[in-house]
Amino acid sequence: MTELLPWQAGAWTELVKRHRKAGLPHALLFTGLAGIGKHQLARYTAKWLLCLRDEDQPCGQCHSCHLWEAGSHPDYLLAQPEEGSKQVRIDTVRRVNEFLSQTPQISRCQVVGLRPVEVMNTNAANALLKTLEEPAGESFLLLETERFGSVLPTIRSRCQRFVLETPPEAAALGWLSAQGHAAATAAQALRRNHGAPLRANDWLRADQAGQQQRLLELLVQWSRGAAPLQATADGWSKLELSDVTHWFYGFLSDCIKVSMGVPADTLTFGNEVSLVLGGATPSAAKLIPLHDKVKEILGRLLSGAGHYNKQLLIESLLIEWQALLYDRQ
Numbered sequence: 632m633t634e635l636l637p638w639q640a641g642a643w644t645e646l647v648k649r650h651r652k653a654g655l656p657h658a659l660l661f662t663g664l665a666g667i668g669k670h671q672l673a674r675y676t677a678k679w680l681l682c683l684r685d686e687d688q689p690c691g692q693c694h695s696c697h698l699w700e701a702g703s704h705p706d707y708l709l710a711q712p713e714e715g716s717k718q719v720r721i722d723t724v725r726r727v728n729e730f731l732s733q734t735p736q737i738s739r740c741q742v743v744g745l746r747p748v749e750v751m752n753t754n755a756a757n758a759l760l761k762t763l764e765e766p767a768g769e770s771f772l773l774l775e776t777e778r779f780g781s782v783l784p785t786i787r788s789r790c791q792r793f794v795l796e797t798p799p800e801a802a803a804l805g806w807l808s809a810q811g812h813a814a815a816t817a818a819q820a821l822r823r824n825h826g827a828p829l830r831a832n833d834w835l836r837a838d839q840a841g842q843q844q845r846l847l848e849l850l851v852q853w854s855r856g857a858a859p860l861q862a863t864a865d866g867w868s869k870l871e872l873s874d875v876t877h878w879f880y881g882f883l884s885d886c887i888k889v890s891m892g893v894p895a896d897t898l899t900f901g902n903e904v905s906l907v908l909g910g911a912t913p914s915a916a917k918l919i920p921l922h923d924k925v926k927e928i929l930g931r932l933l934s935g936a937g938h939y940n941k942q943l944l945i946e947s948l949l950i951e952w953q954a955l956l957y958d959r960q
């Protein structure tokens with residue numbers, strides 16, 4: 632069933648209001664953090680636009696709504712990266728263009744979902760521009776991005792933006808509890824995932840807490856010079872590189888905050904910082920270059936542009952981290 636998430640009622644009212652007032656634009660770009668439900672909202676919007684009745688939500692009963700729930704609506708196309716890839720490629724955009732060159736079969740319009748719009752190579756983007764500019768008949772493009780700043784300006788300028796806020800903590804915790812997570816672990820998962828409930832849910836299901844604990848234990852030993860590089864890097868390498876980098880990035884960010892006087896117990900990774908550094912924090916000036924480097928690597932990994940030798944990369948990060956520690960006095 633395509634439903635709204637509990638915290639999306641306000642966003643939905645706003646969207647319906649926009650549509651009633653001036654009609655939704657040909658291209659609508661949903662923006663907001665990963666894991667807050669952009670895709671759910673986009674799908675609900677698609678179902679609504681296709682619905683044969685003119686109500687303030689999809690009716691759930693018409694032929695269109697039935698086809699939607701069966702996953703076989705002929706007037707809807709979801710365009711996203713192929714399995715194993717993170718980039719929307721030109722073939723995918725060509726499929727969109729071809730789909731939109733037809734006429735609607737059941738509904739009054741055609742709807743295309745396109746995600747993520749920030750990871751698109753130049754050829755794919757150029758092919759999309761024409762479609763954004765010259766809508767073929769009655770059609771809607773519902774685009775999604777978690778990094779608005781990385782969307783090509785030529786695409787951005789041709790879309791209307793719809794910003795989704797991170798949900799209030801109480802709503803997020805309530806939803807996580809409904810997914811079967813205990814309050815304390817749900818709260819921890821939410822903090823680790825920037826308040827994004829869907830991401831926190833995935834995180835808990837994948838036992839990221841246990842995996843991160845392992846990363847931490849290895850880093851403690853390594854930082855004390857009590858473990859060899861090879862074993863530490865092997866341990867870290869057991870996890871997805873993007874997960875390791877994401878964790879290390881969060882850890883380094885909090886190290887910098889501690890070095891500038893923020894109390895560790897107020898920070899997401901405060902406990903980790905205290906355990907690894909034991910009160911002797913390197914200066915921010917020393918931490919920032921490594922922090923920025925990890926941030927850049929993470930950005931490349933998330934955009935699908937990063938191709939790294941996992942073991943070598945982890946070893947080099949660990950070596951840089953240790954050099955920074957030996958240099959702190």
Ligand SMILES: [Zn+2]
Binds near residue numbers: 689690691692696
């Ligand atoms: Zn309907």
